[in-house]
Amino acid sequence: MKLREFAKQLGLSPTTVSRALSGYPEVSEATRARVASEAIRLGYRPDINAVRLKTGRAGAIGVMMGRSGEIHFAEFVSGMAQRLETADTDILITPITAHNDDDEIQAYRRLVESRRVDAVIVHSPRPRDPRIEMLNSLGVPFLVHGRSETEHVHAWLDIDNENAVRRSTEHLLDLGHRRIAMINGLRGKTYSIHREQGFRLAHQERGLTADPNLMVCDKFSDESGFRHARSFLERANAPTAIVAGSTMTALGVYRAVRSLGMTVGQDVSVIAHDDVFPYLTAENMVPSLSTTRSSMRAAGTRCAELTLQLIAGRAADEIHELWPVELILRESTAPPP
């Protein structure tokens, strides 16, 4: 059913009907009510594509999805969905063809220039992320989940990775550990750099130095956790504690510890960052896992909210949120043997 017909059935002009449905003040309360109820009865719904063409609004926020099937992705998007369900805004996942930086930039450009989205969310940036410069030059609203050091203004929301790892490392140092390993996230990402920074700072405060041989970068997975933990623990001068990048990594670390006949929370302490997944909880691990916790889902929800504000015209340079991270001590951390 088109506006034309619908209006005719009501004996009104398209103009009035459109205004009635969009809540313009100049239409009488009586007709507004009638139009609204008839729209439901007759099932009239504006063609979104016509609306978009006319108004220039796409009604969607773009999110790029890498081919790697990020473990965090679903939680984040689900959090976004929670905020957006009342905002009449969709989430547009764009498959990314990127094999290198340039491809990725082009993918963002295509997405934005084709006007499919009103705003874009950029994930896991690097310190000098070319995507930020590009989006800036395109003038499209965008929000960075994570941080970058680029001089181009950008709205961002990030968790305090540096402090998170700093605190977890301090905790281990306070317990008496002196050889602590860290299984960090992907090399080059700002969050990995911040975490490494926190790791180093915690050592420095106490006049110690973090051992570069005990620091690795890798993706978050059970497998990488296992592999690196094994490699660390089999060394001559093995660490007595491990800081893991995610609960998934910690899972592999636990496995590695067990595989060597050792016990987590006794022979080796483990602490990890927990993004809070509904299907794998740190509390339930055995022994329960000490963590720094910050909900990825909550971040998604808040990012959606902030992005809506950006779209509504709020200035990007006033949107900077740094979320503190909870330190939750459980059984996996204890004094060294």
Place this chain on the structure above:
Amino acid sequence: MKLREFAKQLGLSPTTVSRALSGYPEVSEATRARVASEAIRLGYRPDINAVRLKTGRAGAIGVMMGRSGEIHFAEFVSGMAQRLETADTDILITPITAHNDDDEIQAYRRLVESRRVDAVIVHSPRPRDPRIEMLNSLGVPFLVHGRSETEHVHAWLDIDNENAVRRSTEHLLDLGHRRIAMINGLRGKTYSIHREQGFRLAHQERGLTADPNLMVCDKFSDESGFRHARSFLERANAPTAIVAGSTMTALGVYRAVRSLGMTVGQDVSVIAHDDVFPYLTAENMVPSLSTTRSSMRAAGTRCAELTLQLIAGRAADEIHELWPVELILRESTAPPP
């Protein structure tokens, strides 16, 4: 840059430019080449909303996302993305406000009627799923991932859940197990019903009867795996083997077994269905987990392909794919003690 200006800069009419870019045959090769290269140089890109309005194509496939942040979701969508990156088609995630069936139906209706998508993918249907009837009556192409028993025709892709569980159960029975528990998926979903069916059939073939007290339905998570496995194993007449709904569930089952001082693959056998997650592999678990395996990502890729075919006009009633499931035996299954 609009078509108008761009065409003027080239000294051509909008008509010709449009045709050149859309690959119509009646434009000369010379001009097509020129238009194409100039489009890149000057950065002209058709406004997607205008294109959609005119052509009626939305250029997107809709996927509903529940609030639960499904663990499978990211993998499936990522698989879809893999196929769609060359198809100029996006994935539109619609946050779903559903609190009951009716809400959900309405959400689908809104999505389709607003013409934001060319097709819809329905997940995890129930045997008589009202969404299928509704989408059918709307006449929009849709593909069901999973199956339904509704009489309304629908294209579907499903894995052979019945046979998967049947084979894993047979395997356990062949090993000599007689009290086997099953931790199934969500109650009421077709896949759970099929799995239960497979479980029952395996027993029947051997003149045995599956014990209803050893069958539960729940969501796939580490926590539920733990809880149910504990509850089973603490009974007087405890099962000697457990069929788990997912690797995540199996994780909890392993934990439960260990928590009772028992060993997986000795005191208790465990087998699970594995959707193949990049961050948690059955092979790496200790002991390595026997599974029935089927890649969720591959399903996403294929579903995207089939949906594109539906959009292109292929009849829904000729699209029915039942994927066989691999049985992979590892260390977690052994004869009962």
Place this chain on the structure above:
DNA sequence: AGCAGAATTGAAATCGATTTCAATCGCCGT
């Protein structure tokens, strides 16, 4: 050279809404 027919190109209508600007209606005070 001249012409039919094929190969290209363009003008204008169209998709379905929103919004500007103009028109009408009703009510009030004098």
Place this chain on the structure above:
DNA sequence: ACGGCGATTGAAATCGATTTCAATTCTGCT
């Protein structure tokens, strides 16, 4: 009764592409 004002309503332009149909330019052939 009438001018004026605010409250409603409508006609028509517009968003930026695609596509029909008509016009023009090229060919090849006699």
